[in-house]
Amino acid sequence: MTLTKRVIPCIDVDLDENGDAAVYTGVNFEDLEYTGDPVELAKKYNEAGADEFVFLDITASADGRETMLSVVEDVADEVFIPLTVGGGIRDTDDIKETLRAGADKVSINTGALERPELITEGAKAFGSQCIVISVDARRRFDEQGEHYAQVDGESCWFECTVKGGREGTGIDVVEWAAEAEERGAGELFVNSIDADGTKDGYDLPLTSAVCDAVSTPVIASSGCGEPEHMREAFESGADAALAASIFHFEEYTIEEVKEYLDEHDVPVRL
Amino acid sequence: MSTHATRETTADVVVVDYGLGNLRSVTRGLERAGAAVEVSDDPDALDEADGVVLPGVGAFGDGMENAGPFREALRDVADSDTPLFGICLGMQMLLDTSEEADREGQGDVEGLGLIPGTNVRFEDPDLKVPHMGWNELRVERDHPLVAGVDGEYAYFVHSYYAEPEDPNHVVTTTEYGADFASVVANDDGTVFGTQFHPEKSGETGLRILRNYVDLCAAES
Numbered sequence: 001m002t003l004t005k006r007v008i009p010c011i012d013v014d015l016d017e018n019g020d021a022a023v024y025t026g027v028n029f030e031d032l033e034y035t036g037d038p039v040e041l042a043k044k045y046n047e048a049g050a051d052e053f054v055f056l057d058i059t060a061s062a063d064g065r066e067t068m069l070s071v072v073e074d075v076a077d078e079v080f081i082p083l084t085v086g087g088g089i090r091d092t093d094d095i096k097e098t099l100r101a102g103a104d105k106v107s108i109n110t111g112a113l114e115r116p117e118l119i120t121e122g123a124k125a126f127g128s129q130c131i132v133i134s135v136d137a138r139r140r141f142d143e144q145g146e147h148y149a150q151v152d153g154e155s156c157w158f159e160c161t162v163k164g165g166r167e168g169t170g171i172d173v174v175e176w177a178a179e180a181e182e183r184g185a186g187e188l189f190v191n192s193i194d195a196d197g198t199k200d201g202y203d204l205p206l207t208s209a210v211c212d213a214v215s216t217p218v219i220a221s222s223g224c225g226e227p228e229h230m231r232e233a234f235e236s237g238a239d240a241a242l243a244a245s246i247f248h249f250e251e252y253t254i255e256e257v258k259e260y261l262d263e264h265d266v267p268v269r270l
Numbered sequence: 271m272s273t274h275a276t277r278e279t280t281a282d283v284v285v286v287d288y289g290l291g292n293l294r295s296v297t298r299g300l301e302r303a304g305a306a307v308e309v310s311d312d313p314d315a316l317d318e319a320d321g322v323v324l325p326g327v328g329a330f331g332d333g334m335e336n337a338g339p340f341r342e343a344l345r346d347v348a349d350s351d352t353p354l355f356g357i358c359l360g361m362q363m364l365l366d367t368s369e370e371a372d373r374e375g376q377g378d379v380e381g382l383g384l385i386p387g388t389n390v391r392f393e394d395p396d397l398k399v400p401h402m403g404w405n406e407l408r409v410e411r412d413h414p415l416v417a418g419v420d421g422e423y424a425y426f427v428h429s430y431y432a433e434p435e436d437p438n439h440v441v442t443t444t445e446y447g448a449d450f451a452s453v454v455a456n457d458d459g460t461v462f463g464t465q466f467h468p469e470k471s472g473e474t475g476l477r478i479l480r481n482y483v484d485l486c487a488a489e490s
Contacts, residue, residue, distance in 0.1 A: 002445050005403075186427075239398065
């Protein structure tokens with residue numbers, strides 16, 4: 001046996017009408033539906049064999065941050081598997097307080113695109129192992145990219161977007177992934193605006209392109225609708241595969257996904 | 271005191287706080303395993319403890335520098351029967367030195383020198399580094415710390431691993447490209463460490479923490 005592939009449930013944390021933490025699950029980064037209490041979900045997924053958690057603060061507000069940190073504390077006190085926490089992390093103080101609350105890794109997206117030195121500073125201060133760089137990639141079928149992939153017979157590149165895919169940055173994801181690694185990122189968390197919420201599977205050309213460009217671990221995210229999609233992501237080079245709605249809406253349990261992967265010769269922790 | 275502690279408190283454990291990383295999980299994990307935990311940045315606190323845990327994440331050179339004030343106190347613990355448990359970087363620090371400091375231009379950084387050997391980097395170009403995720407433990411020789419965990423999975427995040435000079439100091443191995451030492455212990459068995467994070471390794475990790483607290487209780 002060797003290193004296993006990780007199955008990671010993603011928990012998007014927002015504030016409900018009472019200002020309490022709640023989990024919402026979206027479709028195409030929009031249309032959020034309430035799916036439960038974050039700590040209860042974490043406990044349930046832990047018992048079902050989750051290898052790790054990703055918690056994302058989707059409130060992008062000061063109140064949201066406070067609430068998120070208390071959720072992280074509660075989860076870290078109950079569940080003894082790795083926690084990655086993202087959303088609104090802009091400086092090393094944000095990283096520090098998130099780690100102090102009990103996170104093992106922080107996921108940084110816009111904050112790093114705006115100021116790439118944050119990766120270097122975070123890696124130096126806290127170690128590369130806790131700096132995860134997250135990208136929201138979007139396919140672009142024009143001539144402005146640097147690294148092209150073939151998608152359905154057409155040539156496309158992948159652009160880093162911000163604000164949930166609503167704004168482009170002109171930055172090529174593959175180029176950015178290599179720079180992030182160079183600056184000390186310990187893991188890359190690759191979301192796809194095109195695949196998110198579709199349940200048609202991960203953006204495999206994107207997953208492959210990033211995995212080929214870096215030697216740090218890669219988490220594939222967005223688009224998982226069934227266990228087979230995770231197998232495809234792992235076969236494309238991903239080290240971990242993330243899913244939200246299939247678990248939150250109980251379409252599949254984590255056990256079922258792992259049993260499927262095991263039957264298809266993907267090494268998993270059972 | 272955690273309301274979720276599943277066992278009665280059996281030992282007083284000091285977690286060494288030298289300014290690095292998330293100590294919350296290791297503290298809660300030890301409490302769950304039955305320890306009364308004191309997180310301390312005072313080297314004198316180690317004297318009275320039934321057990322001492324040396325945690326750690328990040329770089330070897332920074333870790334040794336920050337842990338500098340604890341060097342003598344940790345050696346005293348190692349000379350006693352009090353179980354000294356290094357986790358991740360804390361385990362690597364039990365050895366003599368690490369290639370990492372040299373690579374980082376920090377020159378030859380001296381570890382605690384409690385287990386002869388050094389720490390080396392995963393060099394296989396086909397391997398992703400860091401080694402991050404769940405991997406299997408194979409118990410190579412008996413030690414109370416690893417009772418009941420042969421063949422179980424633990425959570426690793428590291429780019430360097432321990433190479434003890436004496437193969438008898440290797441308690442478990444794990445395969446990543448090649449076999450490496452995932453748990454090490456000294457001759458007496460009172461100084462030991464895990465490359466993985468027991469506080470992040472689910473039930474298997476909690477089992478190891480319970481084994482540790484039992485060891486501490488036996489010494490108290």
